[in-house]
Amino acid sequence: MDSQTDISWGYQLNDDYEVLETVSSITINLKKLMKQEGFKMFYRGTRRDPIWFEFNRIQRNLDDLVRRLDVSTRTPFEPWFSAARIFPAINVTKVDNSYVVTAEIPGIVLEDLEIKVEGDTLTVRGERKPENLGEGVSYHRKERVAGTFQRSLTLPTKVDADEVKARYAEGVLTITLPIEKTGQPKQINVTTE
Amino acid sequence: MTDKELQVTEKREVAEQGGEFIRQGVYFTPAVDICETDKELMIFADMPGVKSDGVDIEVKEGTLSIEGKVVDDPQVGEPLLTEYRKGSYFRSFRITDSVDSDKIAAALANGVLKVTLPKIPKAVPRKIAITTG
Numbered sequence: 394m395d396s397q398t399d400i401s402w403g404y405q406l407n408d409d410y411e412v413l414e415t416v417s418s419i420t421i422n423l424k425k426l427m428k429q430e431g432f433k434m435f436y437r438g439t440r441r442d443p444i445w446f447e448f449n450r451i452q453r454n455l456d457d458l459v460r461r462l463d464v465s466t467r468t469p470f471e472p473w474f475s476a477a478r479i480f481p482a483i484n485v486t487k488v489d490n491s492y493v494v495t496a497e498i499p500g501i502v503l504e505d506l507e508i509k510v511e512g513d514t515l516t517v518r519g520e521r522k523p524e525n526l527g528e529g530v531s532y533h534r535k536e537r538v539a540g541t542f543q544r545s546l547t548l549p550t551k552v553d554a555d556e557v558k559a560r561y562a563e564g565v566l567t568i569t570l571p572i573e574k575t576g577q578p579k580q581i582n583v584t585t586e
Numbered sequence: 587m588t589d590k591e592l593q594v595t596e597k598r599e600v601a602e603q604g605g606e607f608i609r610q611g612v613y614f615t616p617a618v619d620i621c622e623t624d625k626e627l628m629i630f631a632d633m634p635g636v637k638s639d640g641v642d643i644e645v646k647e648g649t650l651s652i653e654g655k656v657v658d659d660p661q662v663g664e665p666l667l668t669e670y671r672k673g674s675y676f677r678s679f680r681i682t683d684s685v686d687s688d689k690i691a692a693a694l695a696n697g698v699l700k701v702t703l704p705k706i707p708k709a710v711p712r713k714i715a716i717t718t719g
Contacts, residue, residue, distance in 0.1 A: 480592040482670035488663030497634035497670060499697030521592060524630060529623055536617040537632055542592040549666070564634030564697015 480542040481517070481566075491571040492548055499564030500524075500537070506561070508568065510554045515570065518543040600676050612673030616654070616699075620679075624711055627685060627703040633675045634697035640674075641694055643701065645687045651678040652692075652699060684709035 481496040494515065498506075506519040523539035552570040559568045600613040619630040629652070633641075636654035644651045654675040681687075685703045692701045 483667065484665065484669060484672075485667040486663040486665045492666070493663065497697070499632045499634040501696065524619070526621060526623075526628075530621045531623075533620040533622060535619050537619050537630060538592055538617075540592040561696075563637055563694075564632070 479544050481544065483544070483546065485546070485548075491569050492552065494546065494568040494570065496566045497564060498542075498561075498566055501561075503561060506566070508557075508559050510552060510557050510570065512554075513548045513551045514545055515548065515552075515568065516543070516545045517566070517568075597671060597673070599673075609674075609676070611658075612671065613676045614671075614673050615677055616652075616675040618677060624705075626705055627681075629679070629699075629701040629703070631675070631677065631699045631701070632697065633694075633699050635672065636675065636694065636697065636699070638694050641692065641699060643690070643692055645681070645690065648681055648683075649678050650681050650690075650701070650703070651676070652701065654699065 481498050483494055483496045485495075486493050496517065498519070498521065501519055501521050505522065507517070509516040509518075518541075520541045521539045548570065551573040553573045556571045557568065559566065561567075595617075597614040600615050616631045616633050618632075619628075621628045621630075629650075631652055631654075633654035635656045637657070640655035640657065642651075642653040642655070644653075652675075656672055656674045658672060681703065684705050686706045689704045690701065692699060694700075
């Protein structure tokens with residue numbers, strides 16, 4: 394019987410499409426395995442046999458994985474795989490000769506925000522304080538979180554620390570970092586003698 | 587103060603949460619806090635990137651919908667790292683009759699939309715004094 398037992402564990406957790414593909418192929422392969430004649434007997438009868446412990450464990454982990462990837466069962470704000478992700482999420486673009494870093498950080502006061510630039514590293518640090526509502530308030534739903542955050546980012550080239558501009562508007566922090574002039578490649582003119 | 591570290595949460599799109607959602611563009615569900623005091627209900631919604639004229643609040647048939655439009659600035663430059671997506675926000679809530687729909691107020695500051703829904707006087711809890719004797 395041609396059993397396909399090629400299970401690969403080397404999937405990238407960051408790329409959800411890749412994981413889904415790998416998971417579905419593993420599930421299909423396992424199901425094919427279970428369906429085959431010889432295994433059917435074992436599946437129904439002796440599932441508790443130690444030989445199946447590993448298989449059961451794999452099945453449980455895969456079910457768990459698939460369930461976590463299934464978007465319809467997740468609450469709106471559960472982080473992926475419960476792993477700590479660095480806050481805030483940033484987008485970096487290169488515009489002309491500067492890097493523009495944007496981050497969405499609603500609800501902070503400027504005193505609680507600290508931005509440092511050193512060489513080619515940008516560090517953003519701050520604290521988001523919870524709303525001060527006083528006594529006699531009951532919460533029906535609380536999805537917005539408060540806390541501290543710190544994030545360092547290394548840029549591809551050195552930036553001119555004196556010319557960095559930062560702007561916080563509508564809850565979006567935009568930092569413009571011009572690339573250091575000397576870091577740019579210089580064109581060398583070739584003279585012919 | 588809390589020493590809790592903030593964590594990144596993926597933005598959830600409205601359309602994938604079931605039900606009909608017909609609007610152009612990408613819409614996310616904003617995080618909200620709903621609090622209640624004796625006199626009013628308050629809704630705080632995180633809507634970064636929304637300007638005051640992009641907010642649209644509507645009360646219809648007992649449903650309060652808040653919508654924050656984010657203007658998509660044209661793509662300039664070359665993206666090096668994209669960790670979050672940009673899009674508008676939408677969320678709707680069912681409100682009961684105890685809310686005075688005419689007096690609903692809203693304010694937008696630092697990307698946080700605060701909607702205040704005063705309760706009708708009848709719904710404000712009254713303390714009843716007990717007389718003895």
